[in-house]
Amino acid sequence: MSSDAMAMPSARTEARPWVEVVHEWVTTVDHKRLGILYIVYALIFLVIGGIEATIIRIQLIRPHNDFVSPQVFNRMFTMHGTTMIFFVAMPVLFGFANYLVPLMIGARDMAFPRLNAFSFWLTALGGLLLYFSFLGGNGLYGAGNAPDVGWWAYAPLTAKAFSPGPSSDYWTIALLVSGFGSIGTAINLIATILCLRCPGMTLNKMPLLAWLNLVMSGMVLIAITPLSAAQIMLLVDRYLGGHFFDTQAGGSAAIWMHFFWIFGHPEVYILIIPCFAFMSEIIPVFSRKPIFGYPVMVGATVCIAFVSLSVWAHHMFTIGMNSYANSFFTITTMVVGIPTGIKIFNWIGTMWGGSIQFKTPMLFSVGFLFQFLIAGLTGIMMASAPFDWQLSLSYFVVAHFHYVIVGGILFALFAAFYYWYPKMTGRMLNEPLGKLHFWLFFLGFHMTFDVMHFAGILGMPRRIYTYEPRPGWETLNLIVTIGAFIQGVAILVFVANLVYSYFKGPKAGNDPWDAWTLEWSVSSPPPAYNFASIPAVASRRPLWDLKHPEDPDSRYE
């Protein structure tokens, strides 16, 4: 491994044989390369998942449409959900964590580099296995044997009796495999953060991104594993004649729901917490102020982690639990909104009194704040169980969670891309294209997901391949579909920017944003060994201390 900057082929003076380059990437244990592998993998699946969404939206553009058959549609919505959660969101967040955490804590690599590589390849294998399901069965045009049981794979729909083919098995095994990859990465992150911090970086002086990834990793350990357990049980049912979810033998369909949502709810916090981390790094830099209330931000996140383990059955308000259970989950769900709200206030507090620069990362961050606020409020609406008896399983829920995942997570991810792309590649992303990406996506997003709430209010349930011509449904669905296309165009602009800037973007230098955490102290991209000598720090913003020796943070906190 060469000791100069992590050279991309175009930066070298002589071209190396491509086999050598591929071999290097396939066998790498470098956290930066693995991070990029995760991110590129996720981007590819983002486009694929987006195509699946487009197929769904075209089918739903008018009532009784026959763009695809019901069988294909059911496979599309299952694959869209499964792909986006497990092969886009999880990998891209692990990718950023992998890349940034060691750099931000002054370490040379993760605690277990080989486990890191193994975890990535497990995840990659899971995705490939899931998509292998498209081959066979009805053939590619009929979406093959792709799973069609919804991304929650409720029992007993997944029993051999109702899903005789291998489609559910693709879902189960692909996720089991990639789940182990996630657990490996979580173990790695925890060990890295607890054991490899540079001298002086106590837990109290760690960047929030490290803290929040620590909390997220802890959640992964206890939330992903219930899903793995349930999937093992499902395999026992389907292949060894077991009865875990066999209602004919006295088994319970509801217990699958409990196990799934004990995973499923913390999972969405696992996805959003790293995005909170991005916001907590980006908003301060573009407001030119430190994060407001660092200890509270840590405390609120830990609170969210714990409380989120107690809310899962708010996904099951309609299954007929008694009034005490419904009340319990109502209150816990509302309670988890409190620390979440506090974080929003702290970000606003960070911007308050600042000198805000609206570069593209900040545009996406402000979009995040606005949309996450709305998403949180629709969440509060559904926390109220009786209200949820109407809203659940309708397009209102679909609108809510896309508001969180697209309006929140994806916007935060875009901010992170524009912010850290210079560090990873050494080049700036094109700013005008970035702004175009933002505005187009903002427009398409709101067109689709604001309007979608009303389809649910008007009684349209989810997961239906077609609908009756009820007044209002047709117009709303049309607008939703148009918005989807606009978002697609925006994504193309983004991808074009990524590719174009890689070759032609202006050189970034070490610290294009005048930021304060350790990753900005090394070259862009960083050398393979990260730091020439391991730094020692005295505050939460080591580079601020260096740039402002007359007024260092270490004096105040």
Next chain:
Amino acid sequence: MVRSDQIRKLVSKAAGIAVLLAGGLLATSLCFGAPDDTSRVPSISQVPSIFDPRSTPTKSIYHLSYFVLSITGLIFVVVFALMAYVVVKFRKRQGDEGREPAQVYGSTQIELAWTVIPILIVVVLFLATARVIHSIQDAPKPGNAVEVVAVGHQFWWEFRYPQLGVVTANELHIPVSEAAHATPTFLTLLSADTDHSFWVPQLAGKTDLIPNRVNHMWMDPYETGIFLGQCAQYCGTQHAKMLLRVYVDSPEEFGAWVRRQNQPAVLDANVTAGKRVFETTACINCHAIGGTVANGRFGPDLTHLMSRQTIASGAAENTKANLRLWVQKPDAIKPGSLMPAMQLKNADLDALVDYLETLR
């Protein structure tokens, strides 16, 4: 450059709000849209909106939802105002170059304030909610309630009235429940195969039908009419066309309907050929017709097939052509449903349909 950025940011937020408002106005107009048909024939062009309650449970939910919406709306206005203010007031200005603003690390008082206030809001919301949960779920069943057992199937609804001796499918008839003389309908929800969910937004919040589990719900519509709904829990290929109709009848109409349903199957001498086709093919394995050898339970009871306005759980109007098509080639109406194509010769098929058409 910087100023126009900030203005654009504000415009973007305004645009977002505008879309929200526009959508809201559009939807509101749809909820209360078309002027009501004053004729006696029940209008079925209503939108199954959750904000158009026609029974006690949905009315409670409606009031609660308005309360929740007011509070969340207020929170939105306050926080959005803060965001908008911050974005405008603290944007970078010309004179800021080369200087950093005051570095503020936090404030315990402010943190306390914006912790305590949300806690109070949550307490209020929870209390209001718990009340409604209890009032709906723990409502006692009065002695004169109409009892219906609903069994979910892939992809149709079975309705049995144990006290009235009625068995029907897909179209539920219940009496209106006037304030003076309340006759609510209490449903017991079961499933024959996988998970389903009974959702008629104007009459009740949805409740799931789960195999090996008994669920309950109730509704007491205070207006006659036809109310639409459909299965809300993904149950397989034709989940989308597992539609629901609830006919809320006046007490006299309901009584008449029950009496007609209690009659044995019509025995028309003109259609014995078709009846023989029915009885000697696989039809009897899945379907039941009272008074004949057919007593299958896998598919809907056909004794009073022609008393229903739709077939295939609402997927098609109950016309002769549709009935013929359904028996011949169900995939043309509902691809993936569990009704097999019966592979009948044309003569047999015509005779059979003639027979089915007599089952009023």
Next chain:
Amino acid sequence: MNTVTSPALEWKLPYRGKVGMAGLIIAESAIFSIFVVAYLFYLGKSIGGPTPREVLETPIFFTVCLLSSSLTIHLASKELENGHRKTFLILWSITIALGALFLFGTALEWHRLIFEHGLTISTNLFGTTYYSLVGLHATHVTAGLVMLSVVLLFGLADRVGIDQSARIATLSLYWHFVDAVWIVVFTVVYLIGR
């Protein structure tokens, strides 16, 4: 790049092997918890077939074997820290033997249950949950034995010394976890469940 001018601080962070193993143990505990919950939930709900009371015999001897192996592995680890390689190897071997004996006991029990009582994983809810839970544990014992055997081989080739004592301690953490899980499984299946 230093941001402090004072001399190097006293900076001691935990050993990453231990933290990593703790993470794995937490994750595995969560998996086992779900199987335990399923077992408890389905107690008494089998529609037919053998019940726990009818067919289960408390495996006291084999439990003692497994729990003793925790003691021997602990002692082995301590001996290695003090450099007593020979003693370490002996104690390590005893640990493996005790673990293998436990597995043998499980095999005996399953043989009896299947052929004498006709209880398999597909017989009823009890069969499904019992074999899954005990089987999951046995799988973890097996994996542990494999790792312990690899260390034994390295030890016999004279490659395990004081410098490896931290790793050995980490591995023995795993073994203690496997024993702790057995205590829970034993309590749930043979005490509560009957």
